Amino acid sequence: MSSQFGVLLRQWRQRAGLSQEALAQLAGVGIRTVRGLEIGERTDPRMGTVRSLADALKLTGAERAELFAAAGRDEPVQAEPVRFDPLAEAAETLKVAVEARWRREEEQRQIHDPVPLPVRWDPAPVELQDSWLNIGGEADLRGRLDQVVEVYRKVGSRRLVVLGRAGSGKTVLTTRFVLDLLKARDVTDPVPVIFSLGSWHPERVGLRDWMAEQLIRDHPFLGAPGPSGGTVAAALVDAQRVLPVLDGFDEIAAGLHRPALNALNTTTLPLLLTSRVDEYRDAVEGTDVLTSAAAIVLADLTCDDLADYLPRTTRKNVWTPVLDEVRGGGALAKVLTTPLMVALARRIYSDTPDHDPAELLRFHDADEIERHLLGSFVPAVYGAEAERVRPWLGYLADHLTRLGTHDVAWWQFGTSAKVTGAAVGIAVGLADLLIEAVVFGALTTRGLVFAALIGLVAGVVFGVVHRYVARTAPLGPVRTRLRLRGRLGKRVWSRGLLGLGFGGAVGGAFSLVQSLAFLLFSPGLRSAADLLVDAGVYVPVFGLGAALAFGLVAAMEAPLDVRSAGSPGDVIDANRRHVLGLVAVVVPVFGLFVVAATAVAVGGLRAVRWPVLWTPAGALTLGLVTGVGGGLAYVLSLTAWGQWVVFARVWLPLTGRLPWRLPEFLDDAYRRGVLRRAGAVYQFRHARLQEHFARLR
CATH class of the missing domain: 3.40.50 (Rossmann fold)
Incomplete structure (x- = not known):
């Protein structure tokens, strides 16, 4: 076979117009190797040598296979490199x-x-x-x-x-x-x-x-x-x-x-x-x-279907009178033809001790029987707690009906109410009042009034903004984690412009509150020109600071990784981590910007010999208050998780429409079979149950 290999090698080398030296150079082997193979001095070429010679001669298909066969070898099939397919994964x-x-x-x-x-x-x-x-x-x-x-x-x-x-x-x-x-x-x-x-x-x-x-x-x-x-x-x-x-x-x-x-x-x-x-x-x-x-x-289910199913759901022989009635036709036979009604009957009577299905024989109207089964479902699954949970389920059903949906989405609580802006405004106002009181010291009348004015203005501004956003672009769950993008895009600039206008409005409102405070407690201390200068500082400082913060938020958003889960609780947790992480980064940036920009503005005013009352401590206080207060107000009014906190965790439980431990209540209703999960949302087990509870409101 080696002599045949030499013959083939010489024949195809000459056909390619190559000398032994040229072939050796192309194949990366020695000239003595090529010469020895052609004259038969070398009879056992290595696999790598044969492959290099075949590549240099550009042999393919049958000729390449023939050369390997002449060398007494079979060229191993080289698997195509596995290409990563992100869609397949x-x-x-x-x-x-x-x-x-x-x-x-x-x-x-x-x-x-x-x-x-x-x-x-x-x-x-x-x-x-x-x-x-x-x-x-x-x-x-x-x-x-x-x-x-x-x-x-x-x-x-x-x-x-x-x-x-x-x-x-x-x-x-x-x-x-x-x-x-x-x-x-x-x-x-x-x-x-x-x-x-x-x-x-x-x-x-x-x-x-x-x-x-x-x-x-x-x-x-x-x-x-x-x-x-x-x-x-x-x-x-x-x-x-x-x-x-x-x-x-x-x-x-x-x-x-x-x-x-x-x-x-x-x-x-x-x-x-x-x-x-x-x-x-x-x-x-x-x-x-x-x-x-x-x-x-x-x-529809047949009588034979019921006879085969219902007796198997309990060890007690209690379904015979019902099955006899069904065989005779009538209202009960009409109702127990759908899996929903049969499942309700099974849950109420087979799964609940001391409940006798024979009481169904008391009803002679199909609608009455259905209302009885729907109305008895919650007492059957909740027992003594039924009266307590029924109003909460009724509110949930009414909330979904007003939204025109079947999805109990955690980020939509409160969106069907008429007072969303007011509720958010009150929450923001109280939060800012607390921050202002702690920082400025509300033990004095002046401190208390100033904190109240700041809280009032913040509540009104953020309440109006929330109401506008909720109507034009409803807040949804954040599907992002923190990661700086490689370049600034259109979204960053648009968010920055939004922050510029919003921050400027807040700065103007802040200067107005400060002016009122001076007029109330220190009349004559500041002139009208001084107050205008204050506004000329607050508006651009707050506007540019908010533009930087909003742009940074946009630049730091990137999709969640594959480990993120989609259950309601997991999505809430992911949103909470995102919002708190975002605040931890953006609030210090905004606060430091306010401090630095204020220092620059004050330095400029002093350079032109304008009297100012600013001190380094005052600038640091302003940066702290506006950073923390603004971050908290942003979370409560402009994020889905903040909306969840305001409504689902405070407002609706406070007004008695939902329980204080809402996540646990929803999960318990799911485990009891009243609700079902559909990804990141809950739904009533069946639309008929939702309709039933909505009518009870």
């Missing part, structure tokens, strides 16, 4: 988070205790789905809960609408769909994610942008920069690595169902959409069916 992380979340939700809602209620469906009427030519081939869509993925894959377009009346099992189906699809998922398949459509306003934001916002809200790590300049969440949506499971089309605000359906028809995204029948039918009649989508309708 993000999708895999998202998959783990989604699977863990919805598996916990199934356990929390006792879906498998003792067995899942049977959920079956039939094909929807033809007028509620598109032509099979557009869907991609006709198929039998009948099935049951454990076949949901199989049925979905029969739909060629991968666009399926699931219809059903209230409580018919749509949420149970979406949860099982996500978990079963994740179990069978290949690494290249999209990750199914449940999106609650109730918060989507299709006339304000497109579907893809809204989905990206929801992903970042529930999974903050997806707010990191993506490969194309946007966020990772937006990149996942655009690359169709997320399969949207759009739950609750009927929960979109009234009047927006038809625009929502039009918006859905502008996309070609594979999806699964759930809705009550009537709302979807109305939207279809006013626009068109969901393009390329098949549709199914969830079926």
